[in-house]
Structures are given as C-alpha cells and as structure tokens.
Amino acid sequence: MKTPPGGKKPPAYGVFRRSLNRGHSRLMESTCKNCKTFVGASVRPELLDFIEQLHLCIFPRAFPAEPITSA
Numbered sequence: 001m002k003t004p005p006g007g008k009k010p011p012a013y014g015v016f017r018r019s020l021n022r023g024h025s026r027l028m029e030s031t032c033k034n035c036k037t038f039v040g041a042s043v044r045p046e047l048l049d050f051i052e053q054l055h056l057c058i059f060p061r062a063f064p065a066e067p068i069t070s071a
Contacts, residue, residue, distance in 0.1 A: 016052050032057055 015034050021027035021041065030039040030048055035058045040051035 015057070016055075018048070034058075 015032060016039060017031045017033050018028050019031075021029050024043075026043045027041055028043065028045065028048055029041040030052055031037065032039055032055060039055045040048060042048040042051065
C-alpha cells in the first residue's frame with residue numbers, strides 16, 4: 001500500500017475492503033476482496049473485526065495461518 005500524504009499508513013484489513021456507507025456517515029461496510037461478497041457493517045470497528053473473522057470465503061487465502069490437520 002502507498003503511504004498517504006499525511007505520512008500515516010492506512011490500516012491493513014487483509015483480504016477485506018472497508019468503506020463508508022453512503023446513507024449513514026458512521027456506518028462502515030466490509031467486503032471480501034477474494035470472493036467480492038458483502039461481509040458485514042457496523043459503526044464499531046471492533047465488531048466489524050469480529051464479523052470479518054467469521055467470514056468463510058469460498059476461495060482459499062493466499063497464506064493460511066496454520067495448516068489444517070485432522071485429529
């Protein structure tokens with residue numbers, strides 16, 4: 001990502017794209033960049049973080065956190 005003119009780096013949301021809702025100035029919407037689906041919306045960023053963790057993308061992530069092992 002490019003650093004904006006103010007010098008602050010934009011927050012990294014991984015595979016999610018966040019944008020403000022046009023109808024509500026405080027409502028933040030999240031969309032998955034991989035599968036292009038709406039994930040959730042909230043005025044609270046910590047709740048949106050949680051909603052994004054629950055998202056089950058139909059496409060595998062480029063770098064999985066841990067390999068899946070059967071028990």
